[in-house]
Amino acid sequence: MSEEVTAEACPLVEVLDHVAGKWSISILVAAARGPVRFTELERSIEGISRRMLTLNLRKLERDGLLTRTVHPTVPPKVEYDLTAMARELYSSLTGLMEWAERHRGAITRARAAYDATASAEPSGQPSPQPVH
C-alpha cells in the first residue's frame, strides 16, 4: 500500500518537473500571447538572465510545450509560441491560480502565526526579527 502513494503522485510530480523552476511558468505566460521573440521574452520577464531564459526555452521546447521558429534572415529572427498541449496545460493552471488567489491571505497569515509562535517559544519575549 505504501508504494502506491508514490505511484499516485507520479504524474503530478512529472508535470511539475516540466513546469517547475523559477521561470518556466513566467515563460509560458509570456509566450502565450502568440509568437514572441527572444528579446521580447527577455524584456517582459523581469529579472531573468539570458542564460536562464535560454535554458528554460530549450527545456520547454524539448518537452513539446514550445515551438521555436527560426527565420533565416539577417539579423536573425526567432519566434517562440505555445503548442496546443501547452495551451491546454495553461488552462489547467487556471484552477491553481484561483486557489492561490483565494488563499493568498490565509497563507500569509498562517506564516505570520507560525513565525510568531516559533520565535516566541524559545525565549520569554517573542523576538522581533522575522525568522527569514
Add this chain to the structure above:
Amino acid sequence: MSEEVTAEACPLVEVLDHVAGKWSISILVAAARGPVRFTELERSIEGISRRMLTLNLRKLERDGLLTRTVHPTVPPKVEYDLTAMARELYSSLTGLMEWAERHRGAITRARAAYDATASAEPSGQPSPQPVH
C-alpha cells in the same frame, strides 16, 4: 504591457513555490489519507531522507497546508494532516494530473524527437547515446 506578464504569472508562481521542490507533492499526497505519523511518511515516500522530510513538513506547516499534532506520550506520537485549504489545493491539482496523463506519451515522444534531431545535426550520423 510587459510588466503585466510577471503580474499575471505571480499568484501561480507563488502557489508553485509553496508546492515546489522534489518532495512537497508526495508529502501532500501521503498525508491526504488522514492523520499520518512521521515514520509512516518516511516509509511511504520512497527515497526521502529524514532531513528533507522534516524540512518539507515544516515548510508546509508554516504555509498552513499541514497540521502537526503532538501527543505528549512516551514514546512521542506526532500526527500530520492536511488542512481544508490543502485539500482544496489537492483537488485543483487533479486537473494537472489529468493533463499529465493525457499528454505523457506526447511528451516522451517530443523529447525523443528533440534529442534525435539535436544529436543528428552536429555530426553526419546521429550519435547513439541520448543527450541525457
Add this chain to the structure above:
DNA sequence: CGGTATCCATAAGGATACTG
C-alpha cells in the same frame, strides 16, 4: 539578434550520527 561559454555564489539535497 539570439544565443554560447565561462566563472562563481548560493541553495537544495543526501547520509547519518546523535538526542530528549
Add this chain to the structure above:
DNA sequence: CAGTATCCTTATGGATACCG
C-alpha cells in the same frame, strides 16, 4: 519515535564576455 545537527555533494541560478 520524532526529530536535530553536521558534513558533504550536486544542482540551480546570476553576471557577463564573446560570437556567428
